[in-house]
Structures are given as C-alpha cells and as structure tokens.
Amino acid sequence: MIRNYVKIAWRNITRSKGFSGINIAGLALGMACSLLILLWVQDERSVDGFHANGKNLYQVYERKYYDGKVEAAYETQGLLADELKRVIPEVQYASGLDWTRPVTFQVGSTVNKVEGNYAGADFFRMFSYPLLAGNPNTALDSPNGIAISRKMADQFFGSPEKAIGKAIRYENKEDLTITAVFENIPANSSQQFDFLRTWTAFVKENDWVHNWGNYNPSAFIQLRPEADPVKVEAKIKDFIHRYLPKNKSFRVELALQAYPEKYLHSTFKNGQIEGGRIEYVRLFSFVAMFILLIACINFMNLATARSAKRAKEVGVRKAIGAARTALMGQFVGEAMLITCLAMLVAISLVVLILPAFNNLTGKQLALPITQPIFWSTLLGLLLVTGFVSGSYPALFLSALNPVRVLKGSLRFSPGATNFRKALVVFQFGLSVLLVVGMIVMYRQMNYIQTKNLGYNRENLIYIPLEGEIGKKYDLFKEEAGKMPGVLTVSRMRGTPTIISHHTGDFSWPGKDPNQATSFADETVGYDFVKAAGLTLKEGRDFSKAFGIDSVGFLVNEAALAKMGYKTGVDQPLSWGDRKGKIIGVLKDFHFSSMHETIEPLIIRLDEKRSWGTILVRTEPGKTKEALAGLEKVSKELNPSFPFTYQFSDLEFTKLYQSEQMVSQLANYFAILAIFISCLGLFGLATFAAEQRTKEIGVRKVLGASAGSVVALLSKDFLKPVLIAIIITTPIAWYAMNRWLQDFAYKIDIEWWIFALAGGLAIGIALLTISFQSIKAALMNPVKSLRSE
Structure with a gap:
C-alpha cells in the first residue's frame, strides 16, 4: 500500500510540474532560511557555554546611584576581585581582567602587533582555556611572566614547546618570560585575546587602581560549589563602602551575573540587566518561524485550491471503502515527499549561501554534519514542515462527500474560500511587517551614519x-x-x-x-x-x-x-x-x-x-x-x-556592527518573505484563471474588454493584501518603535513608511497576479469555450 501511495504521490508531482515547482521552491527557500537562522541562533547560544566551571562563574557589575539616577556597568575597581576573594569566604577564585591596546612584541627579527589582556593569577583555574604548556596554577604569578596563544607561539618560536621559558620583547622596553602557552581561543568565546599579562604588572603600571573611586577593569569570581549566589550577592551589595564613604548623593552596589548569560544579556536599563543580543536571537527565531510558516501556507493554499483535480480520486477511494485516516495518511505522505525534495534543495542552498552569510554575520558557521543533533534538527524540521503544510489539505480532501463529488464538479464552501483568503492575509501581513522593519532599520542606520556628530570623522x-x-x-x-x-x-x-x-x-x-x-x-x-x-x-x-x-x-x-x-x-x-x-x-x-x-x-x-x-x-x-x-x-x-x-x-561604523548586521538581514528576509508569498499568489492566480476559463470566454463574447477581465481576476486577490496592510500597520509601528527605544538619538516613524511598505506589497502582488490575469484576458474566447 505504501508503495502504491508513493507512486501516486510521484505521479501527481510530475503531472503538475508548475505547481510542484512552486511548492518545492517555496518550501526550500523557507527551510533554507530557517536552517541558516537556526545555525546562527545555536552559535549565539553556545558562546561561553564551554567552561567546565560555568555554573559557578559570575561577573561582578556595579550599580551606581547619583545625580538622582541609577546606572549600571561592568567596569569595577582594579583591586576589587582580589579583595572579594580575600574577604568573602564563599569566593573560591577571583580574577580581574583588563584589555590592553594592541602592543608590539619582538623575538629576534620577528616583530608583530598583538592584542591581549591583563588577568589575575586565578584566571586559568576559573576559565576552561586549555594550556598546551605550563602550569595553570602558576602561569600568571610572576610579574614579568606572560601567557601566549598557540598562534603567537608558532609565530615567534615555531611551536608551543619551544616557547616555554623563552624571553619575548614587550613594546621594546622590557623582556617578559613565557610561562604558559594556551590553545587558541575558540570562536564561541566572548573573550578574545592572544596573550595575558599578570595582574601584578597591571597594578604596577596603573597606580590609580589604589584609589577606590576609579574604575575600569572587569571582575570575575568563582563561587564554591555549596555557595548560594543569591546570598553572596546580598552579602557583597555594600562591599565597596568598606573603602569608599557612603552619602545620600552617592551609593554603589555590587551585583552578580552568571557568566555564561552575559554574552546574550548585557544591556542595562535603570540599573538592571534588561536585554542585549538575546533580543536579536529571539527576533530572528521568530523570523525563521514566520518565513517557514509563509512557505507552508503556500502549500496549503495551492493544495486546497487544486483539490478539484483530486476530488474524483477521493470519491472513488471512499466509495470502495477507503477510511478517512488512510486518505489523510496518503495526503500527508505526499506533503512529506514534496518536503523531502524541498529539504534537499534547501541544504544545497545553505551550502552555497553559507560563506556569504558568515561574511555578513562575522561568524564561522558550517553544517555540523558529524553531529547527531544536526540530523535530529533536520528530521524535526522535515516532520514539522511536512505535517504543518500537509495537515489542512489532508483534512480538507479526506472530508469530501463521495456522492456529491462523483455526481459533479467540486464546489468550494464559503468557509474554505475564506480560510484560504485568511492565509493570504497572514502571509502578506508578515511580509509587510518585515518590509516596515527593513525601511525603519535602514533609515536609522543611515541617520546614524550621516548625522552631524559634532566632530569631523572624515579624513x-x-x-x-x-x-x-x-x-x-x-x-x-x-x-x-x-x-x-x-x-x-x-x-x-x-x-x-x-x-x-x-x-x-x-x-x-x-x-x-x-x-x-x-x-x-x-x-x-x-x-x-x-x-x-x-x-x-x-x-x-x-x-x-x-x-x-x-x-x-x-x-x-x-x-x-x-x-x-x-x-x-x-x-x-x-x-x-x-x-x-x-x-x-x-x-x-x-x-x-x-x-x-x-x-x-x-x-x-x-x-x-x-x-x-x-x-x-x-x-x-x-x-x-x-x-x-x-x-x-x-x-x-x-x-x-x-x-x-x-x-x-571606520572605527565609528564598528560601534553599530550588530545593528547593521540586523538591518541587512532584515532586508534579505523581507525580500525573501515577499518572494515566497508571491510564489503562492502566482499559483493561486494561475489556478483561478484555469477555473474561470469558460466564464472569461463568455464575458469576452458579450463584449468585456481585456482590462475589465484583468480587474475582475485581480480584485479578489488584492483584497486580502489590503486587509493585511491594515491589520499589520499598528503592529509594525509598535514593534519598530520599541526597537528604536534603544537609541538615544533616533528617527521618527512617519506615516509614509507604512504607505511605502503597503504600496510595495500591493505593487508586487499586482505584478504577480497580472501576468496570469492578462494571459487569461487575451486568450481567444473560442478556445476558452471549447476547453473541457
């Protein structure tokens, strides 16, 4: 039986090559987009997740109350980390961390400029950066010691083993001794550096750290396994005022953030952690879901619209005893087969697009074909897409009355027709939302790049x-x-x-x-x-x-x-x-x-x-x-x-890399969403023109002009698009207004943005529909009336 179902499914796919191609193309684009976003989201969520002590690692941040306001930041006092370890029993390890400007190193004739950090003696005990040579307990103890990466060891000494104990010239003013070589920092680490100098050297070079009123470095602590972070946070809340006087106009509080969460949650509002890159992760997760849903809606619409072609087949099967569940299984199976073909195309598209996507996002993503979770994700995507896209057509077709179907042609109920229109409204609503987002983000980025900063950054x-x-x-x-x-x-x-x-x-x-x-x-x-x-x-x-x-x-x-x-x-x-x-x-x-x-x-x-x-x-x-x-x-x-x-x-542009990346991705996703929506609209318009061939012929014989026929066929499809624009406009305004709240200086969301987005949607939809409408309107009425 299954073999027979597969044959029937393949026959239906090859018989209607145009509609099958539209379905496969729409689903493939939707799944390719979803796969790319899933890879990006997975990578974002994996950042800093590899540390063995991650559940006990915390970054200290400060909340300052002054001038009638509250501000929070990760910058802390230079001596804070060591003092917390000395005074608070629950703190097992602690380390300060401070970025250095790019500095010049020299060994013999080899000279190179490298970026690195100052770090505390406990740093390698806390963070899982494997040492290739050296002892993690002593690597950052010596004032004149330095730990370097594998890459740096290879550049200057040829290998990590040859580097240990050797001298390296620092800024052409002092010789440092290589105490450790660590593996190159992985891409999914928010900390990126090629060398670490000791905190003793930092304190020696920055006498200001002895003034507790100055702050700049970051402070990290590792709590003992039995410690309760909530109680520790309450305990250290007023820690700074052991060293600084507290008064009514100025107060500092210490707080803790789980280190693995910091990368995605690093924005402060009113002194509290609120948002960060997690907002973009959520945004694009929704975008992936919406675009895949748009593709699935295409399938539903085309499958139900073409159900007249399958009506007699369903009637015959039911008349000879086929159960409804068997029919549903057949139609869902056909959807699964189309989805499998689309998945193959989607994977090919991802392989082709991934290099450009990496360049845009600054990632090093690759298809993790050796990981079982990747294949599990593909299977899940395949099953969800196939089931969602095939479920409604299967329910609709399996519910057809065999007597009515075998007596004459299938007539759609108002409910089925309205449901298809509602799906078109949903499709274009999401598309318009993405277009509005594209326009607003582009204008905000352009505003930032062209705004008079008060200094001349050109030349x-x-x-x-x-x-x-x-x-x-x-x-x-x-x-x-x-x-x-x-x-x-x-x-x-x-x-x-x-x-x-x-x-x-x-x-x-x-x-x-x-x-x-x-x-x-x-x-x-x-x-x-x-x-x-x-x-x-x-x-x-x-x-x-x-x-x-x-x-x-x-x-x-x-x-x-x-x-x-x-x-x-x-x-x-x-x-x-x-x-x-x-x-x-x-x-x-x-x-x-x-x-x-x-x-x-x-x-x-x-x-x-x-x-x-x-x-x-x-x-x-x-x-x-x-x-x-x-x-x-x-x-x-x-x-x-x-x-x-x-x-x-260029340095100014780097301040907005995340926003620019989001803006560019929004552009591509908006275009993709509209394209997929128009694929479905094109298929529906083609089918509608086929269904009304004789009606068009009669109208033309009675004197109807080609223009009136085009208008007749177009208006039914433009109504859902107009409804989508009306429904989406307030939602789009709310979403983009909320996004702009993160900028102190921003554009106004003007009415013409929504008019432009709506006009684009209508124009593109009209172009999509008009091709088939004009083709039908220009057909010879004699041929139309002779057609079966």
Missing part, C-alpha cells in the same frame, strides 16, 4: 602613540606636518570615537560638597580642537602661545550646564589638586554610541603621556599621500614598531 586618521614616538612626539608632529596631504596633528589618551574614562574628582565654586557627580574626562595635546574637527562655542583651543594652558580646561556644553555656569571662559575649575580655569567651551559632540546621550565632558592638556592616540587630519583626496609620508616618518623615528593606523569613520 581623520588614528595612529597609536607607542615606542619611541612617545618620547619623540614633538619631532614626529613637526616632521608629519611637513608631509603632503597632512593638515593638522594632535594627540589624546583615547579617540574621539570613544571616550570611556569617567571621574567625579572635579570641583568648582558653588558645588555642593555632598553632591556626587560624574564627568567623562580626557587628556589631549595642542591643536586638538582643529585636528578633531570640533566647534568652539566660546574661548579657544590649547596653544603653546599661552603658558597657563597647563592648568586650563576645555568643557562641552553639557558639562557647563551641569556646573551651572552661563558662560564658561575664565570660570574656575579644579580637577583633583589641579586648580585652573576654563579656556574654551566646545559644542556638544558624540564621543560614544548613539544608544547613549551626550555626557558632560572635561578635557585637560597633557603632552607628557607616552601612550595614547595621534590624530592626523588629512587634506581631502590626499589621504594616500599623507599615509605614505606618515609611514616614512614613523619608520625613521620608531623602527622597532610596525606602522599601523585606523580611519575614524
């Missing part, structure tokens, strides 16, 4: 201030300024793209001594305003012509307002023990992500710092010339360090 180059250039900066600036294409050279601790350092160590006349405040702060060199392309509202830039600038300050408008000054120039201001005056007020500019509002910023002069960033403003159209000259000067003054640089506009 601005960042060069690391390192090595001999730190000592010979004045000479570098002088020589670089002579190079073709170079307009201005300056320096700063960070970059205009991101200024992350904060302090509350400011005072001014009239400030309430009990009022805690926080300002972003930065140190810069002469000509900073000109090099960064900032605008002065009043006053001037730092200049060698004024000796008092060593105790002068630049502030932005937000800082001036926070201090309560109406005008800024010559107003007194103190930064710790440094007393001075404001020499200039900058118009507010964005120095962090547009997810955040512009903070108060205070800048002071510092030409002595040996590290940081050199800012080079180049002449438009002459960047290539300028880079050639800068490289020449750099090699002459700093031969032990490779010349590296970043473009300001």
Whole structure:
C-alpha cells in the first residue's frame, strides 16, 4: 500500500510540474532560511557555554546611584576581585581582567602587533582555556611572566614547546618570560585575546587602581560549589563602602551575573540587566518561524485550491471503502515527499549561501554534519514542515462527500474560500511587517551614519602613540606636518570615537560638597580642537602661545550646564589638586554610541603621556599621500614598531556592527518573505484563471474588454493584501518603535513608511497576479469555450 501511495504521490508531482515547482521552491527557500537562522541562533547560544566551571562563574557589575539616577556597568575597581576573594569566604577564585591596546612584541627579527589582556593569577583555574604548556596554577604569578596563544607561539618560536621559558620583547622596553602557552581561543568565546599579562604588572603600571573611586577593569569570581549566589550577592551589595564613604548623593552596589548569560544579556536599563543580543536571537527565531510558516501556507493554499483535480480520486477511494485516516495518511505522505525534495534543495542552498552569510554575520558557521543533533534538527524540521503544510489539505480532501463529488464538479464552501483568503492575509501581513522593519532599520542606520556628530570623522586618521614616538612626539608632529596631504596633528589618551574614562574628582565654586557627580574626562595635546574637527562655542583651543594652558580646561556644553555656569571662559575649575580655569567651551559632540546621550565632558592638556592616540587630519583626496609620508616618518623615528593606523569613520561604523548586521538581514528576509508569498499568489492566480476559463470566454463574447477581465481576476486577490496592510500597520509601528527605544538619538516613524511598505506589497502582488490575469484576458474566447 505504501508503495502504491508513493507512486501516486510521484505521479501527481510530475503531472503538475508548475505547481510542484512552486511548492518545492517555496518550501526550500523557507527551510533554507530557517536552517541558516537556526545555525546562527545555536552559535549565539553556545558562546561561553564551554567552561567546565560555568555554573559557578559570575561577573561582578556595579550599580551606581547619583545625580538622582541609577546606572549600571561592568567596569569595577582594579583591586576589587582580589579583595572579594580575600574577604568573602564563599569566593573560591577571583580574577580581574583588563584589555590592553594592541602592543608590539619582538623575538629576534620577528616583530608583530598583538592584542591581549591583563588577568589575575586565578584566571586559568576559573576559565576552561586549555594550556598546551605550563602550569595553570602558576602561569600568571610572576610579574614579568606572560601567557601566549598557540598562534603567537608558532609565530615567534615555531611551536608551543619551544616557547616555554623563552624571553619575548614587550613594546621594546622590557623582556617578559613565557610561562604558559594556551590553545587558541575558540570562536564561541566572548573573550578574545592572544596573550595575558599578570595582574601584578597591571597594578604596577596603573597606580590609580589604589584609589577606590576609579574604575575600569572587569571582575570575575568563582563561587564554591555549596555557595548560594543569591546570598553572596546580598552579602557583597555594600562591599565597596568598606573603602569608599557612603552619602545620600552617592551609593554603589555590587551585583552578580552568571557568566555564561552575559554574552546574550548585557544591556542595562535603570540599573538592571534588561536585554542585549538575546533580543536579536529571539527576533530572528521568530523570523525563521514566520518565513517557514509563509512557505507552508503556500502549500496549503495551492493544495486546497487544486483539490478539484483530486476530488474524483477521493470519491472513488471512499466509495470502495477507503477510511478517512488512510486518505489523510496518503495526503500527508505526499506533503512529506514534496518536503523531502524541498529539504534537499534547501541544504544545497545553505551550502552555497553559507560563506556569504558568515561574511555578513562575522561568524564561522558550517553544517555540523558529524553531529547527531544536526540530523535530529533536520528530521524535526522535515516532520514539522511536512505535517504543518500537509495537515489542512489532508483534512480538507479526506472530508469530501463521495456522492456529491462523483455526481459533479467540486464546489468550494464559503468557509474554505475564506480560510484560504485568511492565509493570504497572514502571509502578506508578515511580509509587510518585515518590509516596515527593513525601511525603519535602514533609515536609522543611515541617520546614524550621516548625522552631524559634532566632530569631523572624515579624513581623520588614528595612529597609536607607542615606542619611541612617545618620547619623540614633538619631532614626529613637526616632521608629519611637513608631509603632503597632512593638515593638522594632535594627540589624546583615547579617540574621539570613544571616550570611556569617567571621574567625579572635579570641583568648582558653588558645588555642593555632598553632591556626587560624574564627568567623562580626557587628556589631549595642542591643536586638538582643529585636528578633531570640533566647534568652539566660546574661548579657544590649547596653544603653546599661552603658558597657563597647563592648568586650563576645555568643557562641552553639557558639562557647563551641569556646573551651572552661563558662560564658561575664565570660570574656575579644579580637577583633583589641579586648580585652573576654563579656556574654551566646545559644542556638544558624540564621543560614544548613539544608544547613549551626550555626557558632560572635561578635557585637560597633557603632552607628557607616552601612550595614547595621534590624530592626523588629512587634506581631502590626499589621504594616500599623507599615509605614505606618515609611514616614512614613523619608520625613521620608531623602527622597532610596525606602522599601523585606523580611519575614524571606520572605527565609528564598528560601534553599530550588530545593528547593521540586523538591518541587512532584515532586508534579505523581507525580500525573501515577499518572494515566497508571491510564489503562492502566482499559483493561486494561475489556478483561478484555469477555473474561470469558460466564464472569461463568455464575458469576452458579450463584449468585456481585456482590462475589465484583468480587474475582475485581480480584485479578489488584492483584497486580502489590503486587509493585511491594515491589520499589520499598528503592529509594525509598535514593534519598530520599541526597537528604536534603544537609541538615544533616533528617527521618527512617519506615516509614509507604512504607505511605502503597503504600496510595495500591493505593487508586487499586482505584478504577480497580472501576468496570469492578462494571459487569461487575451486568450481567444473560442478556445476558452471549447476547453473541457
């Protein structure tokens, strides 16, 4: 019997090649999309899930109450991790972690720039990064020790075994000893580094960590197996105030987050963890489900619409005793066969698309064909898709009355017709929702990229201030300024793209001594305003012509307002023990992500710092010339360090990689959803034209024009599309308005966005329908009336 069912199913597939092709194409596209998203979601959920101690690992974060608001962040005090381990018995291990700028290493003639971190002595006891050589208990104990990756060991020494105990030159200023070699960090780790220096070295190089009012590193702890994290969190809540006084205007609380959850849940709102990348994981999980559902709806619609072709077959089978369950099994089996064919096509599509998908998402995904869970997922996807797409047609066809069917042609009940229309409404509703999302995301990303940031990121180059250039900066600036294409050279601790350092160590006349405040702060060199392309509202830039600038300050408008000054120039201001005056007020500019509002910023002069960033403003159209000259000067003054640089506009773009990825994927998924929906609409229009062949012939004989026939056939299909637009519009507005809430600076969702999305849906649907409608309208009525 099963063999007979398979033969019948294959015969029906080959007999109606066009409709079978539409079904297979729609299901294949839907399943390919779902597979890609499932691979991405699985990879996202696997990040940081490989640590053996994961259930006991926690990251400490701080919740600060000041200025009438509450903020939370992962930045903590430099001594916090070690103090928690020393004071809290439930803490078994603890480690600080702080990122270093890319640094230069040298062994013999091999020179390379590498990124890494400072980490505590317990780091390898806590995290499952396998050591290829060395002891995890002592790898990060020695002040002059360093742990390096397999990749770094291969680059400098040829192998991990040869690296142990050897010396490596760090920043051309000290020799460090290789104490351990660890396996290359896997792609599904949120921590990425190629070397680790000891926390002892970090404390030695950063004396500010002894001030508990300063914060920057991350702190991680591993609780003992029997410890209750809720009780530990309550115990350490006020831990900071063992070292800092508590007052009404300023309070700090410590809290814990399970480390494996941090990657997906890392956004803070009102001092609480709320959202993060998990929102994108959920979003695309829904998108995968919706697109697959759209494809399944295509199958349902086409199968039920073409049920007239199978009606007599069902009638005969029922008349000779076929049970309804047997008929349902046959039709679901046919759906499964089509789904199997679609699955083969889908897997082929995934293999072809995966390299481009990886490039877009920044992943290293591959079909895990050796993992049983992959085949289980494929089987589950196959069964779900086949059952969902085949269930309604099977129920509908198996319920046909054999007497009525064998007496004449099948007539659809209003309920069946309305159900098919409802499915079309659902299909296009999801498509319109995705199109609105595509337009809003594109406009928001375009707004971010084109918004006036308050500084000119075009033709601005960042060069690391390192090595001999730190000592010979004045000479570098002088020589670089002579190079073709170079307009201005300056320096700063960070970059205009991101200024992350904060302090509350400011005072001014009239400030309430009990009022805690926080300002972003930065140190810069002469000509900073000109090099960064900032605008002065009043006053001037730092200049060698004024000796008092060593105790002068630049502030932005937000800082001036926070201090309560109406005008800024010559107003007194103190930064710790440094007393001075404001020499200039900058118009507010964005120095962090547009997810955040512009903070108060205070800048002071510092030409002595040996590290940081050199800012080079180049002449438009002459960047290539300028880079050639800068490289020449750099090699002459700093031969032990490779010349590296970043473009300001590209660094700014990196702040929104996740949003840009989501926007691009939304574009592709919206196009795909509409295409799959139109495949089904095309099939329905084709079938409708076939069913009404004689009616069209009669109308044309009676004088109906081709245009009126096209309108007649089109209106029935456009109604569901219009209903879909009406229903979806408020849902789309709510969803996109919620997405935009994550941005402090955002576009308005205007009415024309919904009109454009609706117009696109109607236009594409009309084009899809009109092909068959026009073909039917132009048919010779004689042939129409002669057809069976």
